[in-house]
Amino acid sequence: MTGSREGPSRQASLRDSNLRLVLATVLAAEEPPSRAAVAATTGLTRSTVSRLADELVTGGLLDELDRSPAPGRGRPGTPLVAGSGVAALGMQVNPGFLAARVVDLRGRVLSEDLVPGDLSGSDPVEVLRRLGLMARTVERAAPASTRLVGRGLAVPGLVAARHGRLLSAPNLGWADVPIRRLLPRGLGGSALTVANEAELAARTVAAAAPGRPGPYTDFFYVSGEVGVGGAIVLDGRVFGGRYGWAGEVGHITVDTDGPPCSCGSRGCLEQYAGLRALRQDVERAGWALGVALAAVVNLLDIPTIVLGGHLAHAADALRPGVLREMEQRVLSSPWRPPDVRVADEDPAAGATGAAYQVFDQVLDAPASLVPQR
Structure with a gap:
């Protein structure tokens, strides 16, 4: 009796898993794949992929493009792409x-x-x-x-x-x-x-589009707005820590005798590289960023730093000071120099x-x- 109840459940679970696999494969592909290409990538049978792809198209999660010419004999394949109506x-x-x-x-x-x-x-x-x-x-x-x-x-x-x-x-x-x-x-x-x-x-750096990997898989993102925030990305996924509060780089203390911060501490990075402070002294902001980010790299062994928000706008002016401090302070810099990149401009x-x-x-x-x- 137990087996009869578990059979349909296992089948539903397998279908759900295969739907995820087919959808993920299509979204991650550099070029729109055909059903045959998805089958070759996933190891699923062509009939299974065809059925699941049809379901995803019906659900609006995938769209079909015009058929592309086949490289050999046989019917041309129909490329699959992310659904445009979802x-x-x-x-x-x-x-x-x-x-x-x-x-x-x-x-x-x-x-x-x-x-x-x-x-x-x-x-x-x-x-x-x-x-x-x-x-x-x-x-x-x-x-x-x-x-x-x-x-x-x-x-x-x-x-x-x-x-x-x-x-x-x-x-x-x-x-x-x-x-x-x-x-x-x-x-x-x-x-x-x-x-x-x-x-x-x-996430907009880790993914070029939903389900499609971005240019970097492991990096620390520094968000420059009025304040300064951060996020750790490992293997393309944001690591938020136990409670989701990881990445608060803006409140790393770079000078214990520095100016008071709205968080209640003193000398936080935000007081040097936040938007208001940056407008007053770019050189000091580069120094403070370099000090704080060197600590991040030493602690986490993150290979790439990505600057976003107003820090991206000021990247050309900030980068020399940031790199100078990081090269001096990151222990691994003689073997792997610090890598500071800039996120695409997006105000929101x-x-x-x-x-x-x-x-x-x-x-x-x-x-x-x-x-x-």
Whole structure:
């Protein structure tokens, strides 16, 4: 009796696993693969891949392109690509702006809005109300055929992701904010993913598009906004630490006698390389970044540093000082010199990363969006 109950369960589990495999293989491919190419890559039979691909196409997670000429005899293959009608909403609260954008599974921005403004010391209730109105407008502006599969929000601070609560955001002046409860109905709730802005922005470097690997697999991302945040990426995946709070490089002390920081400490990197400080003294910012990032590399053995946000804009001026300090302070620099790169310019990378995080959940469980056979 037990075996008869477990049989269908095992079959469903195998189908779910194979759906994930086929979808992941298509999204990660450099060129759109045919069903035969997917079968060759995955080791699944061509009939199995064909059936699963048909299901993913029906569910909107994959699209078919025009048939390409076959290199030999036989029917030409039909290339498969990420579905163009599946999308996620990414939002971002930043001390300097609010952003909302709808991103499709191919990584394209379908609609967006970014409203600049000084939100330091703002009222979270009012700000989240405004963000909700923006989000609704952006969702309505997306193509009517778009199927929205989830929503995410990037915020600059420590987040209790499971509860959707912002614990502390010194540069906003916010503490213990129940994000999910304060967003308008339909946008918040348990389905909303909430995460740190730097962690989400790092996803846009780790992945060129949802499911497609980016140029670096192991790196430390430094997010420069009003403050300075960071994220550790290992093997293409963000490492958030035990509670999701890893990467707070902006509050590494570079000078114990330095200026007071909004976090309550003194001499934090943020006081030297945050946007306000950077405008006053680029040379000092390069020194402070080099000191802090040398400590990161020595501690974690991360081969690459990626600068984002305003640090990317100022990279040409910052890099000499950063490299000078890192070369002196990183123990392994004689054998592997520090590697400092610059992220692509995107004023709201956290919003895109929030959408990518939603897609990560879809890629982990595509069966939930595919019609049952």
